[in-house]
Amino acid sequence: MPLKRLLPLLVAGLAAMPASAEELTGTLKKIKETGAITLGYRDSSVPFSYLDGNQKPVGYAMDICYKIVEAVKAKLAMPNLEVKLNPVTSATRIPLMANGTIDLECGSTTNNAERQKQVAFTNTHFLTAxxxxxxxxxxxxxxxxxxxxxxxxxxxxxxxxxxxxxxxxxxxxxxxxxxxxxxxxxxxxxxxxxxxxxxxxxxxxxxxxxxxxxxxxxxxxxxxxKPEPYGIMLRKDDAPFKKVADEATAAFYRSPEGPATYDKWFTKPIPPRNINLNLPMDAAMKKAFAQPSDSPDPAMY
Incomplete structure (x- = not known):
């Protein structure tokens, strides 16, 4: 085949190839190279992130994190991506995020302007006071x-x-x-x-x-x-990874699965002791799901 006809085919072939590890940055690059994503969990933040009767981390925030994990698997074409679990506390969660130990913090962390100087957050999943x-x-x-x-x-x-x-x-x-x-x-x-x-x-x-x-x-x-937003915590200044998390959570909250997951953890008996928090979605939460936002400003909700 003449070179003039071969070159366009080569260019088209390269364009169709998935992004290589070299082209990735930040957290996505780290996940691709290590073959694993690490979730930080809390052991007693019911119903967001806590240990069940089998000492397994479960909860509302864990379910949301697993939705982000699914999006990362699709983005990186890594269906068998390993998910590691690492315990965190209120005091250790930000340092462990900053130093690369964890990639997502799945808990009950308030998203505020002060914290956004150190870390980033994906879309709000709960409002509290x-x-x-x-x-x-x-x-x-x-x-x-x-x-x-x-x-x-x-x-x-x-x-x-x-x-x-x-x-x-x-x-x-x-x-x-x-x-x-x-x-x-x-x-x-x-x-x-x-x-x-x-x-x-x-x-x-x-x-x-x-x-x-x-x-x-x-x-x-x-x-x-005032009502304060909770969000899944991410590393700061990592736009490609945040984009994956933001798109995954926004789609989840707007779908029927989002409110159903909320109800599962806040209006029904939950393991291991079948307690019921009896906290149905209020108007502010319904708005937060319909209009996903990572804003730390209570006035936005």
Whole structure:
């Protein structure tokens, strides 16, 4: 075949080839080269990410992460991509994302402007507010009732920062203790070491529902934050990987499968103890699913 006719065929053939590892960057390149994607999970953030009766990480955020994994498999043409699971805490999740240990953080992480300086987020999957849980017998119903009392919040969260700022601004004289995780913080209220646990309302609902005496607890109606978005965390400045995650989550939320998955974890009994959080989608959540956004601004929701 003459060279003039052969060259266009060669060019067309090269254009049809899938992107090579050399052309990939960031997280996609790392996944392609290692043959694995690593998900960071929480062990007690019910129902987002926690260990079931078989010590297997399950939850609403885990289901969303697996949707992103499926999109990555398709993007890289790697149907047998290995999925590794790595435990994280409130304190370790950002460092482990930044240093490349995990590729997705599947939990209950608030997407805010401060964190977006260090990491990125895909589309919002939940909206929450900062409230407290206490025993009904303690007779505390609102934040003003916590003046001079000992409260706890989880180390490394926006919640402990907010309650410290609130305490200082209102001169409430609270003693604020840091706990290593949500389970330890709730235990401190359960055992009387703290009067209240300040945290995102949905996490408080899950801990109370799963406790020995669910009816013994109340969650404050007043909050010290506006509705805050949760998102799956990604590495910062990695546009190609974020594009895959954003497209996968947006399609999932807009499809019937998105609301069905929400209902599975928030309105029905969940493993291992068949607790039911009874938190149906409100108008803000329905809007967040219909109009997917990675905005950290509460006013967007």
């Amino acid at each position: 900062n409230r407290f849980v206490a025993k009904k017998a303690s007779n505390v119903n609102k934040f003003e009732d916590l003046k001079g009392k000992t409260v706890v919040s989880t180390s490394g969260t926006t919640n402990i920062k907010q309650i410290n700022e609130y305490n200082a601004a209102h001169k409430f004289g609270m003693t604020i203790l840091p706990a290593k995780d949500h389970a330890e913080a709730f235990l401190m209220v359960e055992t009387g070491r703290a009067v209240a646990f300040v945290m995102d309302d949905v996490l408080l609902a899950s801990l109370a529902a799963g406790s020995k005496e669910p009816d013994a607890y109340m969650i404050s109606k007043d909050a010290i934050s």
